[in-house]
Amino acid sequence: MLNVTDLVVNYGAIQAVKQVSFEIHTGEIVTLIGANGAGKSTILQTISGIMRPKSGQMTYLGHPIQKTSAPKIVQAGISQVPEGRHVFPGLSVQENLQMGAFLRKDRSAIKQAYADVYQYFPVLKQRRHQDAATLSGGEQQMLAMGRALMAAPKLMLLDEPSMGLAPIFINEIFEIIKAINAAGTTVLLIEQNAKKALSIADRGYVLASGHIKLSGTGQDLLANQAVQQAYLGG
Amino acid sequence: MQTIGQQLINGLSLGSIYALLALGYTMVYGIIKLINFAHGDIYMLGAFWGYYVINVLHVNFIVALLSAMVFCALVGVVIEAVAYRPLRHSPRITALITAIGVSFLLENGMSYLFTANTRNFPQVIKTTTWHFAGMHISNIQVLILGTACLLMLILELIIKRTKMGKAMRAVSVDPTAAQLVGINLNHTISFTFALGSAMAGAAGVLIGLYYNSIDPLMGMTPGIKAFVAAVIGGIGSVPGASLGGFIIGLLETGVQAIGLSAYKDAVVYVVLIVILLVLPAGIFGKNVKEKV
Numbered sequence: 380m381l382n383v384t385d386l387v388v389n390y391g392a393i394q395a396v397k398q399v400s401f402e403i404h405t406g407e408i409v410t411l412i413g414a415n416g417a418g419k420s421t422i423l424q425t426i427s428g429i430m431r432p433k434s435g436q437m438t439y440l441g442h443p444i445q446k447t448s449a450p451k452i453v454q455a456g457i458s459q460v461p462e463g464r465h466v467f468p469g470l471s472v473q474e475n476l477q478m479g480a481f482l483r484k485d486r487s488a489i490k491q492a493y494a495d496v497y498q499y500f501p502v503l504k505q506r507r508h509q510d511a512a513t514l515s516g517g518e519q520q521m522l523a524m525g526r527a528l529m530a531a532p533k534l535m536l537l538d539e540p541s542m543g544l545a546p547i548f549i550n551e552i553f554e555i556i557k558a559i560n561a562a563g564t565t566v567l568l569i570e571q572n573a574k575k576a577l578s579i580a581d582r583g584y585v586l587a588s589g590h591i592k593l594s595g596t597g598q599d600l601l602a603n604q605a606v607q608q609a610y611l612g613g
Numbered sequence: 614m615q616t617i618g619q620q621l622i623n624g625l626s627l628g629s630i631y632a633l634l635a636l637g638y639t640m641v642y643g644i645i646k647l648i649n650f651a652h653g654d655i656y657m658l659g660a661f662w663g664y665y666v667i668n669v670l671h672v673n674f675i676v677a678l679l680s681a682m683v684f685c686a687l688v689g690v691v692i693e694a695v696a697y698r699p700l701r702h703s704p705r706i707t708a709l710i711t712a713i714g715v716s717f718l719l720e721n722g723m724s725y726l727f728t729a730n731t732r733n734f735p736q737v738i739k740t741t742t743w744h745f746a747g748m749h750i751s752n753i754q755v756l757i758l759g760t761a762c763l764l765m766l767i768l769e770l771i772i773k774r775t776k777m778g779k780a781m782r783a784v785s786v787d788p789t790a791a792q793l794v795g796i797n798l799n800h801t802i803s804f805t806f807a808l809g810s811a812m813a814g815a816a817g818v819l820i821g822l823y824y825n826s827i828d829p830l831m832g833m834t835p836g837i838k839a840f841v842a843a844v845i846g847g848i849g850s851v852p853g854a855s856l857g858g859f860i861i862g863l864l865e866t867g868v869q870a871i872g873l874s875a876y877k878d879a880v881v882y883v884v885l886i887v888i889l890l891v892l893p894a895g896i897f898g899k900n901v902k903e904k905v
Contacts, residue, residue: 427793453795465790467783477776478783482795526794 380405386435395421397589408566412573413586419569427459428452456533464519468512479529496525517548534565573610577601615747620870626754628862629761633816634839635854637809643785643849650712653836654719659685659817660827667735682811689810723829731828734821847898
């Protein structure tokens, strides 16, 4: 579905991503794990068209996307749930969701999308008229995911969805990621919580200082000694 | 009591024009954090457009007003695309200086093309003055206040209810997240300039009717005062800009009424200083901490 080949991205003067290659097949949950500053978020921003690669190729459903603008990426079916939620304060929960469907025209499909999101996250329905800024961190994470779902993505990019959340919310969020995937959306998940991410992932890549160090199935990486020592706390 | 009532009416009609202008400053600042110093000159262009279409094409007030709004919206969009968009990623001061440059270009360009002479704005609506409880209220004042309030109401509905209005608010609070949901930044910014400039164009036609004279430098002082109004209300806040406009209008007429006409501009700036000392973010402004 998405093939990334020899991707190089500069972040200011720093080369944040150095010759990274990975692929995502339709229907999978793929995770990129690695320490803070390994270049994970930069990769997602580049796929979403917010940052531009210095070199390398990205092909999505057979089309090159390294020069595609951010709105066109969303239109093509790639939605991102950014790190730190980034819901729109001052807009209500429902208006935030409406923005998620910004590029969609089909009213009945949008209506269905609201219903789906409210089914995944009933709390959002309760709070739909509330200012998004008044939600708790966990609820904002749900709203950010709901907003991405409103675009009916084929591929969902999730950047650190568990960051800063209480354990009860983390479990809920990961259950919902599995449900979203089971409903047909391919998932690329970035996590510092490597254990949790690998446990739900079909495959994973380990990223360190801008390079892919290891790759394998989620279970293999969980069992891998080097991964355990570096990322899973022994 | 009559004097107070009279000044209240004068202040509200003048204030509504400042409010229309202040809205453009605050919306543009809200979305690209730029003080568009050329905004007052767009108001001047609106007044000149009104002057020409009324004199040459003999249109009525409504057509003059609406066509000036459309014309100014286009001018605003072109200015943004040509002058500000290439500087989107430059330091803010670069764009600010460019805005001052655009302002000079419009003022001097218009002086060159149409001479710097003051012209009489055609009185497309015959002025009648009503006497009510000892106060003089002209139909022009009522028209200005009514038109301005109607436009502000429409603007509020656009910002609050329409999809583009919501996109504007989304871009102003978080441009990156807005792009991630598929909002096109350039389109949204153009839309904002169009709305703000249309309001300025309407204000230009209204002031022409009110003061009966226009010239290429007419945008300077009202532009700065409307900017002050936007700052007093809390720059970036739409209701704040409207309120700030009315405050400035009432202040000015009030100061004139007590016989201090010569100090009316000074008083506006004194009030600005006092408000900024007490409420640094303005009346409706949010105290946003810079993220480091």
